[in-house]
Amino acid sequence: MGNWLVGGSSARPSGGSLGESSAGPSWRSSDGFGGWPDLPAVPAHKLKDFIHAKLKPSEECLKLIDQDVDAISDFLRSSELPVRGVAKGGSYGRETVLRGYSDGTLVLFMGRYRSFRDQKQNQRELLSVIEQRLKQHKKYSKSVSLEQTLEVLLSVHGQEISLQVLPAFDPPCFGEDSTSWIYRDLKSSMDQVRAAPGEFAVCFTRLQQRFFQPYPRRVKELILLVKHWYQECQEKWMTSSPPRFPYALELLTVYAWEQGCQDEDFDIAEGVRTVLRLIKQSSELCVYWIVNYSFEDVTVRNTLLCQLRSQSLTLTPASWKVFGDLLMLTQSTSHVCIPQPLQKALDRSQPTSLFVTPSHLLDTFIKDLLQPNEKFLEQIRKAVNIICEFLKNNCFKDSSTKVLKAVKGGSTAKGTALKNGSDADIVVFLSPLKSYDSQNKERTLFVQEIQRQLEVFRKTQELEVKFEPSKWTAPRVLSFTLKSRSLNESVDFDVLPAYDALGQLHPDFTSRPEAYKDLIALCKSSGIKGGEFSTCFTELQRDFIKPRPTKLKSLIRLVKHWYKQCEKKIKSKASLPPKYALELLTVYAWEQGSGMEDFDTAEGFRTILDLVIKYQQLCIFWTVNYNFKDEPIRTFLLTQIQKKRPVILDPADPTGDVGGGDRWHWHLLAKEANEWLSSLCFELQSGDSWKRVQPWKVPVVQTPGSCGAHIYSTVGI
Incomplete structure (x- = not known):
């Protein structure tokens, strides 16, 4: 199970339910959800069953809808329309279709569109032509012509897809990797025709679809749950959302999984609570991807920075689009409780990107997101004490080897450790290692002996120890993960045997020049x-x-x-x-x-x-x-x-x-x-x-x- 993202702390409510049972209306009988309560009352351990039983469309329905969509595509491409390519988008294209009713897009890349400007100037005329073609086919005669789109309603065994048919410009030379000049042209065209942000997003449908393809099935199931929760919110408010707002929630869900988990088999309850907590932090949200565009090109960089200065936004990974603030959703998450297993993730909350943190907030960024808290430091102290006690009193008790001293090293010893993760280095100075050369030749034997003794020690002390395999045939360090009853979480360790070159570090430092001279001589003679x-x-x-x-x-x-x-x-x-x-x-x-x-x-x-x-x-x-x-x-x-x-x-x-x-x-x-x-x-x-x-x-x-x-x-x- 992965570690999730957001901050806050509270115990799980009685019964482990997702939220308060009073929130949200009862489902209508026509929804086909008989036998299941409203979402807020579904127990956490039942969420996966809930998704499979009530939110995912049947494979048979989806297959039949695929056939209908393909039939529409083939029909339009076989007509006199100059269609040079087709892409499937929306929830349908991203494979995040909800059972019952969902959205989709069928993008027709038109040969007559040679620029973004052509699409803007000629879209209404071409929509009228496409509608006339569709009316020639009886099955699809029930279409609705909107101002900038043509909508076709597909229905198979109670599963409905509102399919928007959209003519679009196909950016030239748009292969596996997007190029910055395309986005420069996009920005120039938007300025010339005064297009709204995201107005040409349809041109990048293939990239949007490609972005979602590699994500695990369970991430898409989590998206279904988030979208269903949002539908219940809409019913409660009796309002409608901006057309592309559900897409913002899908991207927010992907972001939560990427930053907080990245495990294919994760806890659905932790996932949905993470998304809700991010929504509660809407005033701090700044989420974006640079998989298709980046800050290298000046025009693209300036456009992105202008977007990123917005107070609360989400940018699509394919094109620029701002999804407004989430204040209404915040009202619905104001009483969300976080279960105890999430506490580890909550301490690792990083909803803000460093790249877009203003200069005057850097100190706050460090304090809130990078500075270890006392809990982390106490965790390290306890773990170090366990290992040092073992090294001094147990590891070599039946041999002539003496532990001269055990020294904590690395970032935790220097006071520069990051909040993310617990790790500790222990350098153990051993009496048999009497020179640099003896350390070089014998430390592998001591690494193996420490591992052997630690395996015995863990059985008597009820410790959990997981050794990391070394990439070296003669390992110089013993790496392992330690867990015990006195530790709240596991701690990663590196234990390194060493020669005590400096003795006990006399105040006059008399031992140092000789130690350095010996080291230099060895390096010169041996090629180390x-x-x-x-x-x-x-x-x-x-x-x-x-x-x-x-x-x-x-x-x-x-x-x-x-x-x-x-x-x-x-x-x-x-x-x-x-x-x-x-x-x-x-x-x-x-x-x-x-x-x-x-x-x-x-x-x-x-x-x-x-x-x-x-x-x-x-x-x-x-x-x-x-x-x-x-x-x-x-x-x-x-x-x-x-x-x-x-x-x-x-x-x-x-x-x-x-x-x-x-x-x-x-x-x-x-x-x-x-x-x-x-x-x-x-x-x-x-x-x-x-x-x-x-x-x-x-x-x-x-x-x-x-x-x-x-x-x-x-x-x-």
Whole structure:
């Protein structure tokens, strides 16, 4: 079962019903729903049966309707009409038809339409011709000619489809991938003929249909339930909706599933409650997809940003269309109760997109959506205590191996963890590992021994432990998921055996130069990759970030969240630079550009994106733990900073270049950063106009003598 999206908390009502039994009218006997109560009184565990028994049309009816629609298509194409193609849209085309009565469209792509403007100017005339053709066929003589459409009512065994027949322009060269010039032409045509938003959406019916095709069957069943709920709302209000408003609800349902679950087998009750909670948050909703259009083209980008500045909207994935606010629906969801199983999902609510978050709301975005709460932190503390107690007292109790110390690492230790998910790194320093070389050769044996002992330990402690298979033949880390009675949810762990290179970290740091010299010598002699032994310096990595101002750590969270958005879009996670590089880049930008505890978050974020764009110039390092005073550290560092850029040296490990030169695909991240410069995050409203947020002046190259004071090049304003 997946995790759903929205926020709020309450216990499940008595009996587990969807809502209050008094809400909504009783069904009419003609609806064929005998034996079932109104939707609000249907128990949660019966919703799936309710959908299959009462909302889904029979396969036989749909097959017969398909035959009728195909007959209409063939009849019109065989006539003298210049029909070059046909597409099926609406609920019928998207396979979200409700039992009883539903809508559909039959789009006729006309050869005589050579532009969007032709469709606008000649539609009425062509509709009249099509109607005359339909009247020649007896079965379809009962058609209704509306102002801009021709409606045909199909009825098979009580299943009715109101089929709108629509002549439309077929955009040329519109193949598998839509091209930005088509949308530029669309925008130009809309301006010329003063078309309303979405007026040419019919031209993109194929894309709308293609968008819905890959979604699982249960997502479409959830759509049926949401649409049925909306029909009950209409009966209650005795009002009608805008013609395309149900489509907005379908898109909202898809969005809820994509963001909150993505599991094919999910709980229907959780799903419908998620959608209702999103509707309650209508004033915050901003939902869009960039599967067919994006922010790369200037005209498209400006149009999208204009749309996204609207207070409450949903954009179709194929063309631009604003579906107005949801205030009436909010009235019907004002008393919705959320069951206990949803609490996990509610804590992960992210109804707002970062891209369209105004600059002055970034701090609120971080606080509400990225900052871990005390519950998360307590969860991590409990889990870490369980594992540390096991490592110290149980894992090696029957052997000569001693645990010198167990250190919490990663983002939770540094105070930069994101709200989404519970994870923890534990570096365990073991007495038999007396050198870097012994760690390299023996850690696999200790990983295997820790796993073996943990399997025994879980049986005596009633722990749930699920080990993740390693992609390495000689694993350097033990990855597993832990669940126990004292934890509210599972926690993902990485346990890494390591050599205690720094001893007990004496205040005078006398052990560090020798530790670094040994490491450098090993790397030179053995050809081991730099950063291979960064776990030995976990405490230094932690202490480099942990004392920093709270707001800087919040900025790091924002950058990591941005990185995750890029990661999803690029879909080549292994090739991107590590998140740690972005953390260090954020610290560097703040040190060089601000240094204040209270700074403008949008300016900091903009500076970091500019640095990413200028990745080919970056050379960044710190001398807080190592420096240029002692040989051979000096010679090694001079070699490091002369490598192909970007160069970003780990402040705890001089061999760790997390910039990596051409090791990672920085150009992909730079491309994303460049697109994000058009985000609302970097717009400031000044009266009736908007101005752009400017970055800090930050050097992109450091030199040994200045460690950042000498500026070779700067991030431009």
